[in-house]
Amino acid sequence: MNRDRWELMKISVTSLIALVVVLSFYLYKSKLHIAKLESSLFLAQARVQELKKLEKINDRQKIEISRLNNETEKLKSKIEDLENLSKQVQTLAEKTLKIDLLYKRGQRKYSSRGSNISLEEVRKKINKLDNTVETQKDNLSQIKSQLEILYEWKYSVPSGRPVLGCINSDFGYRRRSFHTGVDIRSSIGTPVKATANGIVSYAGRRSGYGLTVIIRHNFGFSTLYAHLSKILVSVGKRVERGDVIGYSGMTGYTTGPHLHYEVRINDKPVDPRDYL
Numbered sequence: 001m002n003r004d005r006w007e008l009m010k011i012s013v014t015s016l017i018a019l020v021v022v023l024s025f026y027l028y029k030s031k032l033h034i035a036k037l038e039s040s041l042f043l044a045q046a047r048v049q050e051l052k053k054l055e056k057i058n059d060r061q062k063i064e065i066s067r068l069n070n071e072t073e074k075l076k077s078k079i080e081d082l083e084n085l086s087k088q089v090q091t092l093a094e095k096t097l098k099i100d101l102l103y104k105r106g107q108r109k110y111s112s113r114g115s116n117i118s119l120e121e122v123r124k125k126i127n128k129l130d131n132t133v134e135t136q137k138d139n140l141s142q143i144k145s146q147l148e149i150l151y152e153w154k155y156s157v158p159s160g161r162p163v164l165g166c167i168n169s170d171f172g173y174r175r176r177s178f179h180t181g182v183d184i185r186s187s188i189g190t191p192v193k194a195t196a197n198g199i200v201s202y203a204g205r206r207s208g209y210g211l212t213v214i215i216r217h218n219f220g221f222s223t224l225y226a227h228l229s230k231i232l233v234s235v236g237k238r239v240e241r242g243d244v245i246g247y248s249g250m251t252g253y254t255t256g257p258h259l260h261y262e263v264r265i266n267d268k269p270v271d272p273r274d275y276l
């Protein structure tokens with residue numbers, strides 16, 4: 001038996017085992033990423049379904065929602081691809097482990113017999129797999145940021161009523177003037193809630209509108225709440241959908257207690273009924 005050669009083989013086998021352990025660790029990390037993203041994707045899909053239910057949505061929104069649906073479907077198939085890739089990596093890792101064991105057994109019986117695979121080749125293969133895992137990680141983080149945009153959209157589009165009550169005046173021409181919002185009947189002191197996440201851009205008295213709050217949302221949306229009896233927020237405050245921003249009242253030009261509610265896209269008033 002060539003003692004030096006035997007020592008070299010022992011070192012090679014030990015190095016190989018160490019590399020396989022490192023690879024397994026990367027695989028485990030990558031699987032955790034995939035599991036997290038799958039649950040995020042599930043949530044995103046559920047939210048897209050909710051978006052679909054919004055009644056009388058304008059054309060622009062319809063196009064946007066269909067685009068987001070397509071995006072979600074694409075993301076889903078992307079994640080499936082990554083899962084397949086992960087399985088392939090795992091199969092390769094298992095193969096590597098098998099080669100290692102056969103190699104050891106072979107050494108015990110026929111010390112003079114060599115292996116067709118050099119340590120350098122194995123090292124190259126492992127490096128290649130490591131790169132694959134890294135690429136996978138990059139792809140996953142890209143998907144994550146896309147999902148974050150999807151969440152942002154869902155919570156930036158005004159949705160629901162700021163107060164419960166009947167609409168007693170609609171958006172559009174009213175006698176000689178244009179009514180830029182809807183009037184929702186509500187008794188003085190009823191809590192008024194933000195209809196989407198955003199930042200308060202105005203909080204104070206306005207000619208005609210009385211005590212008014214304006215909230216800026218993402219994607220060009222803003223909402224306006226007028227004739228309030230009390231304001232609970234100040235300019236710059238970040239609010240979430242459902243947060244109470246003030247109480248309804250009858251400040252400004254009004255014949256009775258109600259909330260004047262406006263939805264604007266790029267500062268242009270649109271019919272709030274499309275977003276209730």
Ligand SMILES: [Zn+2]
Pocket residue numbers: 169179181182183259260261
């Ligand atoms: Zn009004």
